Amino acid sequence: MTYAVKEMFLTLQGEGQRAGRRAVFLRFAGCNLWTGREQDREKAICQFCDTDFVGTEGTGGGKFADGAALARAVAALWGENRDLAYIVCTGGEPLLQLDAPLIDALHAEGFEVALETNGTIAAPEGIDWICVSPKAGSEIVQRSGDELKLVWPQPGSDVEAMEGWDFRHFLIQPMDDVRGEDNVRAAIDFAMARPKWRLSLQTHKLLGLR
Ligand SMILES: C[S@@+](CC[C@H](N)C(=O)[O-])C[C@H]1O[C@@H](n2cnc3c(N)ncnc32)[C@H](O)[C@@H]1O
Numbered sequence: 001m002t003y004a005v006k007e008m009f010l011t012l013q014g015e016g017q018r019a020g021r022r023a024v025f026l027r028f029a030g031c032n033l034w035t036g037r038e039q040d041r042e043k044a045i046c047q048f049c050d051t052d053f054v055g056t057e058g059t060g061g062g063k064f065a066d067g068a069a070l071a072r073a074v075a076a077l078w079g080e081n082r083d084l085a086y087i088v089c090t091g092g093e094p095l096l097q098l099d100a101p102l103i104d105a106l107h108a109e110g111f112e113v114a115l116e117t118n119g120t121i122a123a124p125e126g127i128d129w130i131c132v133s134p135k136a137g138s139e140i141v142q143r144s145g146d147e148l149k150l151v152w153p154q155p156g157s158d159v160e161a162m163e164g165w166d167f168r169h170f171l172i173q174p175m176d177d178v179r180g181e182d183n184v185r186a187a188i189d190f191a192m193a194r195p196k197w198r199l200s201l202q203t204h205k206l207l208g209l210r
């Protein structure tokens with residue numbers, strides 16, 4: 001299939017259990033929980049998104065005819081030495097597009113494949129690291145994976161139910177919005193009250209990375 005990519009760049013993973021790791025970010029265009037248009041934000045299921053995922057005009061973005069072509073572009077960003085080569089598939093919602101042929105093509109180029117998803121679409125087989133970030137008001141079908149990363153505060157979140165899901169790591173991440181420090185405090189209080197959860201900061205924003 002053809003893949004619509006908003007942008008692609010080499011940076012450090014800023015968030016979650018693997019923060020600090022060198023990674024190519026592959027940001028797919030489009031999401032099922034928001035159109036990405038500001039005038040639609042208030043009626044969207046997910047209203048706090050910090051990302052522009054509309055169109056294919058970003059750095060390294062475009063339409064790619066098949067998995068091999070997209071994997072080649074990803075590999076060119078990483079460079080020749082594929083030891084510990086790591087790609088994070090994000091968006092938008094990557095599971096609208098990420099499929100077995102693309103996963104296979106990325107593996108063939110030597111990449112470990114990570115995913116950032118909202119959890120409303122089941123992940124295909126073969127992904128090496130799955131991060132699910134639930135959004136209140138959506139139904140989570142992907143209830144297993146490597147890390148659950150809950151953006152906080154989100155009224156209406158069933159935290160107790162989440163603690164019963166099958167994840168190796170549980171992370172609580174302050175929502176980046178106008179409330180700023182209040183959300184950081186709320187996330188700290190959450191982690192202090194619930195030892196199962198670790199604080200995740202968006203370190204790329206603190207460091208001025210992409
Ligand atoms: C832009 S989303 C793309 C992947 C997928 N659609 C998802 O929601 O997980 C990437 C990550 O950023 C998080 N995120 C989005 N907006 C945020 C905000 N304002 N503050 C903190 N984290 C945010 C999401 O929850 C998700 O973990």
Ligand SMILES: Nc1nc2[nH]cc(C(=O)O)c2c(=O)[nH]1
Nearest residue numbers: 012013014015090116204210
């Ligand atoms: N550096 C960096 N780390 C990230 N981790 C998750 C991101 C995302 O937007 O999915 C992200 C991002 O946009 N940049």
Ligand code: SF4
Nearest residue numbers: 031034046049092118
């Ligand atoms: S689900 Fe992810 S990409 Fe979609 S609007 Fe929410 S944070 Fe943004």
Ligand SMILES: [Mg+2]
Nearest residue numbers: 050051090210
């Ligand atoms: Mg981001």
